[in-house]
Amino acid sequence: MLYALILAGGKGTRLYPLSRSNNPKQFLKTVNNKSFLRNTVDRITPIIDKDNIFVVTNKEYIDKVYEELPEIKEENVFIEPENKETATCIGLSAVKLLKRDKEAVMVVLPSDHYIEGEKQFNQTIIQAIEVAERKRGLVTIGVMPTRPETGYGYIQMGNQISGDIPTFKVERFTEKPNLEVAKDFLMEGTYLWNSGMFVWRADIYLREMQRYLPKMHECINRIYQSIGEENEQEVTNAQYDLIDGISVDFGIMQKTRKAYVIKCEFVWDDIGSFNALTRFLKSNRGNNISGPSFLNDSENCSVFGNDKLIIGFGLKDLVIVDAGDVILVMDKSKDQEMKSLLNEIKEDEELKGFL
Known part of the structure; x- marks a missing residue:
């Protein structure tokens, strides 16, 4: 079954002082009259039922999440004991979803994006789901660069695979290049911006974590074994203390051989800086x-x-x-x-x- 996972635990430090520790950017209403978090949920609702939309955040923001998303059930909010970067929070969410559904497919969405073109967005996500199932791989959404941006990661496109929307095997990931390198990427024409949106089966993600982040996987697996038990929170807290946090890009996507990228045809912007x-x-x-x-x-x-x-x-x-x-x-x-x-x-x- 399909599940959306909205990442809503970030501090939004690059937008300080608009984004504050008690009101980070995912809750700001800066582009229209709705928060980034609200817009993200509304955007995915035509594809995924609200009962299958989950949010991962930290305990500081629980009340704000419920305030912004009153339709989301309490059990659909996953709470991290502390912020340990995206590979960790996605791993925690993956084992919780896997406990519910062995066939869980996750659509992972940051909560701070601006997107125009709902029809194209829906088509892209649907194709990403199909690729993730068919290839048993990790699928990301790439954006054609329009400027030499140094604040985004880049994805080099490899061989094209079948699909209505151009889809490629990932040749390599490059994190936030300097200006000269970004200019070269723009001129070369084979690089896409890394949007930070992902689609994969929960079990495949955990398999790649086991391969490339084995220590983190051990901790996440212990949490998995405790889910539903009386000591679940105690185990989660203890295992989180042992985890060295890392982003999903650095920890897994730059290393995996199972990555695919879909070149999106909608307008995208990451509202992560001034x-x-x-x-x-x-x-x-x-x-x-x-x-x-x-x-x-x-x-x-x-x-x-x-x-x-x-x-x-x-x-x-x-x-x-x-x-x-x-x-x-x-x-x-x-x-x-x-x-x-x-x-x-x-x-x-x-x-x-x-x-």
Whole structure:
């Protein structure tokens, strides 16, 4: 049977201070009047019944998940004891689904994507499901690059296989290249952006985890054996303490020989940074703005206003964010470095309350 797994436990640090520890980006309503999480669930509902839609998150966000998704049953929310990256949370979810259904097929969706073209999205997911079943492989969705993006991973397309939508054996994964390499990938034309959406059978995913992340698999398997027992939570907590977290891209997708990629035909954007979010702001005299602002003799700036008037004079290549209690002024080139900056702020006892 088909199941959707929505990944909703991230901190969204690159969108700080709009995304905060108590209200991360999956709950923000920045592009339309619905949160990213709500949009993600609505998008997959035409394919997968709401009773088979699951969310994996951490205990900090349980109430917010229920608030955003009142139709989702309590047992359909998987709770991680702590954040141990995507390979782990997907593994935890895989064993929980496998306990319910030995034939479970998982459609894994991040909760922070912008997508246009519902019909094409549905067709792509349906084909990914078919490929995952037929090839017993790990299927991902790739996006044709439109710019030399350094914030995304890349997938090199190998031999094409049958399918109405172009589908390829994965030649290799490359994580977030530098600008020169990204330009080369764009020119070469055989690379796709890694969207972070995946489709696979739960048992096949766990088989590949056993092959490439054997220590993690041992821990996840112990959790599997405890599901439904009185000590399930105790075992889960103990095993999570032993896991060295890693992303599914680094841990499995870069190593597996069973990866396939479908080149999507819908519009996709990962709203994971201010440079990405800028694409949804209105253009104003060479800048992009939202909220009350006035920029003079300024170019290529992005302003995210709130209730204060933001005035810029003689500025270039800046991101300015008013989040009420926090004002961010950042060079656009630092867009991918927010996480390390926040780690420094955490060390300051007087400032950590603003996170």
